[in-house]
Amino acid sequence: MSIDLQQDYFGLFGLPRRFRIDEAALELAYHDLQGRVHPDRFAHLPDSDKRLSMQWATQVNEGFRTLRKPLPRATYLLELMGVDAGLHTNTAMSPAFLMEQMEWREAVEEARTAGEAEELAQLHTRLRQHSREVFDELARQCDDEQDYAGAAETVRRLMFMEKLQHEIDDALEALES
Numbered sequence: 001m002s003i004d005l006q007q008d009y010f011g012l013f014g015l016p017r018r019f020r021i022d023e024a025a026l027e028l029a030y031h032d033l034q035g036r037v038h039p040d041r042f043a044h045l046p047d048s049d050k051r052l053s054m055q056w057a058t059q060v061n062e063g064f065r066t067l068r069k070p071l072p073r074a075t076y077l078l079e080l081m082g083v084d085a086g087l088h089t090n091t092a093m094s095p096a097f098l099m100e101q102m103e104w105r106e107a108v109e110e111a112r113t114a115g116e117a118e119e120l121a122q123l124h125t126r127l128r129q130h131s132r133e134v135f136d137e138l139a140r141q142c143d144d145e146q147d148y149a150g151a152a153e154t155v156r157r158l159m160f161m162e163k164l165q166h167e168i169d170d171a172l173e174a175l176e177s
Contacts, residue, residue, distance in 0.1 A: 005059055010067070012063050015029070018077075018143045019073065019138060037053055037056035078142075078148055084152070097160075104123075104164055107119075120171055123168060128165065141154060
């Protein structure tokens with residue numbers, strides 16, 4: 001057994017390089033690869049073989065973690081396409097996105113300040129639903145339109161939404177305690 005450590009994660013798991021993936025096929029390929037490269041299978045071999053099996057197992061685990069969740073998968077796909085999503089450096093955002101952020105933040109802050117757990121829960125539900133719509137947009141941008149620059153902004157938008165969901169969770173937890 002050997003793994004080409006230079007191939008991308010999509011190739012590693014035998015998946016097409018797309019945002020929309022067959023999650024069942026990913027899971028199946030992961031378990032198959034993990035079973036073949038698990039370090040326990042190489043315990044009786046020389047140290048060089050043990051080290052190599054550790055590298056393969058690490059590659060398989062990292063690839064699975066990256067492709068399993070939509071945001072890391074999108075970021076990785078953009079990297080492969082030569083687009084830096086600029087998650088930590090790109091602060092340029094469309095006016096529509098900035099307006100969207102302000103509206104969400106104001107709504108969450110008002111509910112948090114007023115101690116309205118029901119309103120926070122509704123905001124959380126609405127945000128999750130909106131996230132699903134934005135993920136659909138991301139899939140279209142990546143797979144159908146190959147609009148990777150647009151997809152990069154959509155990834156930044158989804159990261160904001162994910163962060164806001166965590167803030168709502170924290171606010172709800174604080175109200176319950």
